[in-house]
Amino acid sequence: MKRYAIILCGGSGTRLWPLSRTLRPKQLLALNGEQTLLQQTASRLLAHVAATNLFTVTHEDHKFEVKGQLAEVAPEAVENVLAEPCSRNTLPAIAWAVNKINQQEPNAIIGVFASDHAIDNQQAFVDAWTTAEIAAKNDYLVLLGIKPHEPATGYGYIKPSQQLSYSGPLPVHQVAQFVEKPNVEKAAQFVHDGYLWNSGMFVFKASTFMGMLQQYQPEIAKQISKMTAENFAETYASFPNLSMDYGLAEKVEKIAVVPVDMAWSDLGSWDSIYQRHQKDADNNVMHGEVFAQDTTNSLLWSQTSLLATAGLDNIVVIQTADATLVCDRSRTEEIKTLVARVNAFKPELTEIHQTVYRPWGSYTVLEESVNFKIKRIVVNPGAKLSMQMHKLRAEHWVVVSGVATITNNEIEFTLNENQSTYISKTHRHRLENKGTEPLAIIEVQCGDYVGEDDIVRFDDTYGRATA
Amino acid sequence: MKRYAIILCGGSGTRLWPLSRTLRPKQLLALNGEQTLLQQTASRLLAHVAATNLFTVTHEDHKFEVKGQLAEVAPEAVENVLAEPCSRNTLPAIAWAVNKINQQEPNAIIGVFASDHAIDNQQAFVDAWTTAEIAAKNDYLVLLGIKPHEPATGYGYIKPSQQLSYSGPLPVHQVAQFVEKPNVEKAAQFVHDGYLWNSGMFVFKASTFMGMLQQYQPEIAKQISKMTAENFAETYASFPNLSMDYGLAEKVEKIAVVPVDMAWSDLGSWDSIYQRHQKDADNNVMHGEVFAQDTTNSLLWSQTSLLATAGLDNIVVIQTADATLVCDRSRTEEIKTLVARVNAFKPELTEIHQTVYRPWGSYTVLEESVNFKIKRIVVNPGAKLSMQMHKLRAEHWVVVSGVATITNNEIEFTLNENQSTYISKTHRHRLENKGTEPLAIIEVQCGDYVGEDDIVRFDDTYGRATA
Numbered sequence: 001m002k003r004y005a006i007i008l009c010g011g012s013g014t015r016l017w018p019l020s021r022t023l024r025p026k027q028l029l030a031l032n033g034e035q036t037l038l039q040q041t042a043s044r045l046l047a048h049v050a051a052t053n054l055f056t057v058t059h060e061d062h063k064f065e066v067k068g069q070l071a072e073v074a075p076e077a078v079e080n081v082l083a084e085p086c087s088r089n090t091l092p093a094i095a096w097a098v099n100k101i102n103q104q105e106p107n108a109i110i111g112v113f114a115s116d117h118a119i120d121n122q123q124a125f126v127d128a129w130t131t132a133e134i135a136a137k138n139d140y141l142v143l144l145g146i147k148p149h150e151p152a153t154g155y156g157y158i159k160p161s162q163q164l165s166y167s168g169p170l171p172v173h174q175v176a177q178f179v180e181k182p183n184v185e186k187a188a189q190f191v192h193d194g195y196l197w198n199s200g201m202f203v204f205k206a207s208t209f210m211g212m213l214q215q216y217q218p219e220i221a222k223q224i225s226k227m228t229a230e231n232f233a234e235t236y237a238s239f240p241n242l243s244m245d246y247g248l249a250e251k252v253e254k255i256a257v258v259p260v261d262m263a264w265s266d267l268g269s270w271d272s273i274y275q276r277h278q279k280d281a282d283n284n285v286m287h288g289e290v291f292a293q294d295t296t297n298s299l300l301w302s303q304t305s306l307l308a309t310a311g312l313d314n315i316v317v318i319q320t321a322d323a324t325l326v327c328d329r330s331r332t333e334e335i336k337t338l339v340a341r342v343n344a345f346k347p348e349l350t351e352i353h354q355t356v357y358r359p360w361g362s363y364t365v366l367e368e369s370v371n372f373k374i375k376r377i378v379v380n381p382g383a384k385l386s387m388q389m390h391k392l393r394a395e396h397w398v399v400v401s402g403v404a405t406i407t408n409n410e411i412e413f414t415l416n417e418n419q420s421t422y423i424s425k426t427h428r429h430r431l432e433n434k435g436t437e438p439l440a441i442i443e444v445q446c447g448d449y450v451g452e453d454d455i456v457r458f459d460d461t462y463g464r465a466t467a
Numbered sequence: 468m469k470r471y472a473i474i475l476c477g478g479s480g481t482r483l484w485p486l487s488r489t490l491r492p493k494q495l496l497a498l499n500g501e502q503t504l505l506q507q508t509a510s511r512l513l514a515h516v517a518a519t520n521l522f523t524v525t526h527e528d529h530k531f532e533v534k535g536q537l538a539e540v541a542p543e544a545v546e547n548v549l550a551e552p553c554s555r556n557t558l559p560a561i562a563w564a565v566n567k568i569n570q571q572e573p574n575a576i577i578g579v580f581a582s583d584h585a586i587d588n589q590q591a592f593v594d595a596w597t598t599a600e601i602a603a604k605n606d607y608l609v610l611l612g613i614k615p616h617e618p619a620t621g622y623g624y625i626k627p628s629q630q631l632s633y634s635g636p637l638p639v640h641q642v643a644q645f646v647e648k649p650n651v652e653k654a655a656q657f658v659h660d661g662y663l664w665n666s667g668m669f670v671f672k673a674s675t676f677m678g679m680l681q682q683y684q685p686e687i688a689k690q691i692s693k694m695t696a697e698n699f700a701e702t703y704a705s706f707p708n709l710s711m712d713y714g715l716a717e718k719v720e721k722i723a724v725v726p727v728d729m730a731w732s733d734l735g736s737w738d739s740i741y742q743r744h745q746k747d748a749d750n751n752v753m754h755g756e757v758f759a760q761d762t763t764n765s766l767l768w769s770q771t772s773l774l775a776t777a778g779l780d781n782i783v784v785i786q787t788a789d790a791t792l793v794c795d796r797s798r799t800e801e802i803k804t805l806v807a808r809v810n811a812f813k814p815e816l817t818e819i820h821q822t823v824y825r826p827w828g829s830y831t832v833l834e835e836s837v838n839f840k841i842k843r844i845v846v847n848p849g850a851k852l853s854m855q856m857h858k859l860r861a862e863h864w865v866v867v868s869g870v871a872t873i874t875n876n877e878i879e880f881t882l883n884e885n886q887s888t889y890i891s892k893t894h895r896h897r898l899e900n901k902g903t904e905p906l907a908i909i910e911v912q913c914g915d916y917v918g919e920d921d922i923v924r925f926d927d928t929y930g931r932a933t934a
Contacts, residue, residue, distance in 0.1 A: 018775070291812070293805045294798070306790040306816055308485070310805050311798030315782075319791055323773040324784075326793055331761070331778030338760045338775050345758070349773055366833045366841060371884075372867040374833060374841065374909055396887050398863045398911040400839040417838075418913035420863050422887065442841055444865040444909045446885035 001137070002108045004206075005049045006097045007041055009058040009066055009115040010087055014339040014350060015269055015332075018323040019303065022351040027116035028065055031273055035073065037116045038066065042074045044119060048126050049111070051076035055101065056115075057093040059084050064359035064462065085233040090200070091247040092220065092239040095213055099224045102206040109133050110209070112202040112244070118276055120263035128260035131168035132203035135256045140164075141212065141249060142172065142203045145196030145257040146264050151187035154268060154333065156180055156198040156245070158257050159190075175255045178245065196259050199266075202244065208254075216251045217242070270316045270325075270332040274299040288319075299329065321354040359462040360385055361438070373450040377431070379404075379439040384432035386460035393447030393454060395423040397431070402439030405432040428458060468604070469575045471673075472516045473564045474508055476525040476533055476582040477554055481806040481817060482736055482799075485790035486770065489818040494583035495532055498740055502540065504583045505533065509541045511586060515593050516578070518543035522568065523582070524560040526551050531826035531929065552700040557667070558714040559687065559706040562680055566691045569673040576600050577676070579669040579711070585743055587730035595727035598635035599670035602723045607631075608679065608716060609639065609670045612663030612724040613731050618654035621735055621800065623647055623665040623712070625724050626657075642722045645712065663726050666733075669711065675721075683718045684709070737783045737792075737799040741766040755786075766796065788821040826929040827852050828905070840917040844898070846871075846906040851899035853927035860914030860921060862890040864898070869906030872899040895925060 011025050020026040027038045035043065038056075045054060054077040058066045063083040070077050082097055094112055101108050111129055119125050132142035145158045160173035178198065182190060213221040220239060227235050240247075249255055265272050277285040277299075284292055288302035295312040302319040309317065316332055318325045323342070327335060343350040355364040360383035366374040379385065379402075387407065397404070398420040405414050407430040408423055415421060423429045425447065433439035447454075457464055478492050487493040494505045502510065505523075512521060521544040525533045530550040537544050549564055561579055568575050578596055586592050599609035612625045627640035645665070649657060680688040687706060694702050707714075716722060732739050744752040744766075751759055755769035762779040769786040776784065783799055785792045790809070794802060810817040822831040827850035833841040846852065846869075854874065864871070865887040872881050874897040875890055882888060890896045892914065900906035914921075924931055 289812075291805060291808050293801075293808075302791075305788070306809065306813070307793070308790065308802075308805050308809055309793045310802055311795030312782075312793060315779075315793065317791075317793050321772070323775065324769075324786055324791060326774070326776045326779060326782065326784050328778030334760075335775075335777055338758060338777050341758050341760075342773065342775055345756075346773070367843060369867070372909070374843075376834060376841075394885055396863075396865045398913070400836070400911065400913060418861055420887070420889065420911075442839070442911045444867065444887075444911075446865070446867060 001133070002053070002105045003049050003133070004053040004055065004101050004105070004108045004110045005045045006094060006101075006110060006112045007038070007045070007054065007056040007115045008090060008093060008112065009038055009056050009062065010084065010090075010093060011114075011116055014336060016267070016273070017335065017339045017342075017350060018320045018325050019301070019318055021353055023061055023356065024353055025062070025116070026267065027114075028062065028069065031267060032118050032276055036069055037118070037267070038069050039073045041113060041115045041117070042070060042077060044122060044125065045111075045113065046074055047122065048129055052080075055080045055082060055097045057082045057084065057097050059087055065357045068357075084236060086237050087241075088236065088239040089241045090244040091217070091242040092236065094202075094209075094244055095217075095220055095224050096227075096236075098206055098209050099227075102210050106207040106210075108206040109136050110204060110206055112204075114200055114266070116267060117199070118263075118265045118267055121261070124260055124262035127169035128258045128262065129203060131166075131170040131172055131258045132256075134166045134168045135164060135172045135258075136203045136205050136208070138166070139205060139208045140172075140254045140256040141208065141252055143175065143249065143255070143257045144199045144201040144203075145259050146199050147259055147261040148191045148195070148197050151184055151191050152197065153181055153184055153187050155266070157182065157187075157190045157195040158198050159193070159195050160257050160259065164256060170258050170260060172256050172258045175257050178250045196257060198245065199264065200244070202249070212248055212252050217247055220247075268333075270299055270318065270327065270335075271329050274316070274329060297329065323349050358385075359383070361433075363443075366442075368450070371446065371448060371450070373445040375443045375445070376400075377441050377443055379431060379433040379441075381433055381436050381438060384461060385430060386457040386462075386464060387428055387430045388458065389426060389428050389456045390447070390454050391426060391456070392449040393445045394425050395429075396444040396446070397421050397423065398442045398444075400440050400442055402433060402437050403435045404439050404441060405434045406430070407432075468600070469520070469572045470516050470600070471520045471522065471568050471572070471575045471577045472512045473561060473568075473577060473579045474505070474512070474521065474523040474582045475557060475560055475579065476505055476523050476529065477551065477557075477560055478581075478583055481803060483734070483740070484802065484806045484809075484817060485787045485792050486768070486785055488820055490528060490823065491820055492529070492583075493734065495529065495536065498734060499585050499743055503536055504585070504734070505536050506540045508580060508582045508584070509537055509544060511589060511592065512578075512580065513541055514589065515596055519547075522547045522549060522564045524549045524551060524564050526554055532824045535824075551703060553704050554708075555703065555706040556708045557711040558684070558709040559703065561669075561676075561711055562684075562687055562691050563694075563703075565673055565676045566694075569677050573674040573677075575673040576603050577671060577673055581667055581733070583734060584666070585730075585732045585734055588728070591727055591729035594636035595725045595729065596670060598633075598637040598639055598725045599723075601633045601635045602631060602639045602725075603670045603672050603675070605633070606672060606675045607639075607721045607723040608675065608719055610642065610716065610722070610724045611666045611668040611670075612726050613666050614726055614728040615658045615662070615664050618651055618658050619664065620648055620651055620654050622733070624649065624654075624657045624662040625665050626660070626662050627724050627726065631723060637725050637727060639723050639725050642724050645717045663724060664731075665712065666731060667711070669716070676715075679715055679719050684714055687714075735800075737766055737785065737794065737802075738796050741783065741796060764796065790816050825852075826850070828900075833909075835917070838913065838915060838917070840912040842910045842912070843867075844908050844910055846898060846900040846908075848900055848903050848905060851928060852897060853924040853929075853931060854895055854897045855925065856893060856895050856923045857914070857921050858893060858923070859916040860912045861892050862896075863911040863913070864888050864890065865909045865911075867907050867909055869900060869904050870902045871906050871908060872901050873897070874899075897926075
């Protein structure tokens with residue numbers, strides 16, 4: 001049996017705003033320990049699958065960051081990162097990855113996993129996966145179903161029916177019915193009746209999946225099979241926005257579920273982040289520079305600058321460089337409309353952070369005005385920015401650590417710490433770090449327009465050249 | 468009758484942290500409208516006193532900012548700003564200013580006022596002052612006593628006794644007793660019994676005050692009379708830390724009080740700031756970029772970046788560039804110990820803001836690291852920094868608006884927008900704005916040490932030269 005795994009890394013949730021942003025979704029954040037959720041997911045899977053058989057589907061915008069994060073925990077999985085040119089929900093993403101695996105190995109048994117969940121009981125997780133694989137070998141599409149501890153209204157539910165007669169670490173049942181997110185009364189009834197939470201995690205044989213796709217979504221199956229490097233972006237954009245549940249799982253007959261209790265959470269709200277963390281004596285969870293006085297049952301999280309509280313109970317405070325959320329802890333699932341209002345006011349506050357990660361490193365906007373912008377730019381060892389040109393702004397660069405190799409209108413030279421240079425408007429220029437330590441420069445942009453879109457790229461290591 | 472007024476502008480309260488800091492106390496902040504509290508105080512007094520007769524006592528550290536603020540509302544009062552070399556509570560400050568006035572005009576009738584109170588009923592205020600002046604002419608030390616609306620525990624109380632027979636807009640009573648801040652039961656009894664809040668505002672004749680000082684604090688009186696430019700700092704430092712109440716008002720026999728209802732507040736807590744402001748439909752007070760969802764009875768104040776709230780009631784959030792306070796609104800008087808903890812952790816978070824006001828303009832620290840620091844420096848038209856030198860850091864300057872006149876090792880030159888220069892370690896240098904628009908530069912400091920105390924001043928317009 002050839003075992004494969006697919007990590008779905010496409011979420012761009014707003015539920016953990018202001019920490020999560022469109023360009024920095026929750027799977028790329030360290031919300032549940034030192035590693036990011038994506039890294040925790042990869043590490044968890046590597047207990048059961050070879051890194052070379054681990055595929056990751058993400059959005060083009062996140063490709064470099066996903067590769068960078070995987071490089072730290074599963075370097076052999078980096079080459080199997082698939083970047084979607086646009087988001088089309090889970091079914092096209094899974095179909096694309098399965099098709100690739102199927103071409104190598106039609107008998108592959110594939111597990112599909114979210115990149116942004118927490119699972120504390122690793123043994124139970126592996127038991128469930130192993131059990132599911134047994135049914136998958138028998139051409140079932142198998143779901144992992146979470147045994148509920150409370151009548152949650154934020155998940156879809158699965159009604160299991162008769163147990164299948166396979167012998168694995170855990171039982172496996174046929175699925176009687178999928179149920180949409182219920183209200184609290186129905187949820188209580190479901191919990192009582194032994195329904196399971198739909199985790200969105202699947203196990204199946206590559207050939208089984210392709211056959212089901214052929215039967216129920218023949219147009220997607222056809223397009224996938226004809227996809228080439230040339231027509232890829234166009235083909236992908238033509239796919240319908242379709243979830244794995246709605247597009248396939250709810251339609252097929254051979255559908256099964258493995259009930260598992262593995263201390264799972266989808267970390268779908270700040271309250272669920274609070275629930276996962278160790279509490280202090282006052283039942284608070286604190287992160288960063290926080291001083292709490294007479295404060296209880298609260299999540300106090302500061303990415304930057306100091307947070308001081310007094311006389312609070314059951315409050316969530318999330319502080320970032322450019323936005324702070326203060327919210328009752330029982331209301332953290334309701335921030336969606338708030339985030340939409342913020343987005344309408346200043347889209348960048350929900351889309352990016354002041355620090356933006358690029359394939360070559362990162363930049364942080366320190367201050368922005370009408371006619372100037374100040375950035376700290378960090379270039380990783382061995383990395384370089386594209387050869388580029390700006391029509392409307394000049395740039396002053398001061399090296400504050402490391403050694404910069406600079407090209408300015410065909411002339412290449414190096415600058416050390418405490419040296420500076422000037423890039424005129426319209427000059428072709430490039431910044432490179434040939435050293436072994438990170439390079440940091442302070443850039444002061446001056447001009448009538450200092451927007452990010454005033455850039456012409458001539459040559460780019462990362463395939464981003466536009467001219 | 469020669470009328471004078473003294474504004475006491477020495478407070479360095481922590482009760483409105485993080486907006487108020489040691490170097491930016493509450494009287495210098497715009498907490499109750501467009502003007503700062505000091506400016507509102509000066510404007511209020513000018514309805515009854517000539518600007519040339521308005522004296523302001525402040526700390527040396529705040530001198531330039533106080534003068535700058537007064538210049539906008541009472542330019543003739545700027546030359547009568549008295550700067551204490553150290554803080555010695557209210558009695559030495561008042562005695563110093565009264566002595567100066569007394570030398571000009573022993574029959575001066577002087578009102579003493581706090582710089583950081585709010586008074587909405589201007590007519591009632593002037594009536595009280597006018598009434599107090601009548602008793603002051605008859606050698607009384609006269610207090611303004613606020614008619615209480617609630618059993619506040621944060622003020623001292625005054626028990627009035629028989630009414631004096633002067634005829635003014637308001638009655639004036641002898642004082643029977645001063646009472647320290649009471650507990651809530653006692654406070655309720657005091658309110659019931661017609662006691663008044665001690666506002667700390669006094670009216671008296673210059674010669675009366677000097678006579679009382681001679682009688683009850685003869686050592687202070689003696690030192691004040693012998694004070695010269697040469698011995699000033701030393702003499703001032705030798706004064707006891709003594710309040711006007713404790714050192715004089717509670718001791719003298721001819722002490723009177725004018726009861727007044729003038730919509731007064733000492734703005735001594737964030738809740739009192741909340742109480743003064745107009746509320747929106749949800750009974751919130753909001754300042755800055757704030758989005759509130761299902762939030763009621765709250766004070767939401769952001770100086771920088773965005774603040775979003777959901778599901779809150781009765782909460783105070785004060786957000787500044789480097790520190791945020793989140794507090795139950797009924798507990799805002801208890802932040803003192805919290806601020807003390809913050810001070811022990813990082814003193815600068817309670818002492819300065821990221822923007823620091825200097826006599827020539829201001830600077831804002833945009834980022835600070837071990838070996839570099841980035842500042843935006845704004846120089847007012849016509850102003851210049853001291854000629855100075857740094858032993859351990861070099862500086863890169865980029866002009867982003869205005870025109871800079873720069874001296875670097877005896878050579879003077881100008882830089883326009885989008886031009887830059889480099890100041891080596893140990894070079895004597897100066898930055899000046901000879902233009903009519905503000906000058907803004909970005910400064911990148913590089914060196915093994917980038918602390919503010921690495922400075923040798925050679926020549927300074929503002930008398931700060933140290934070498």
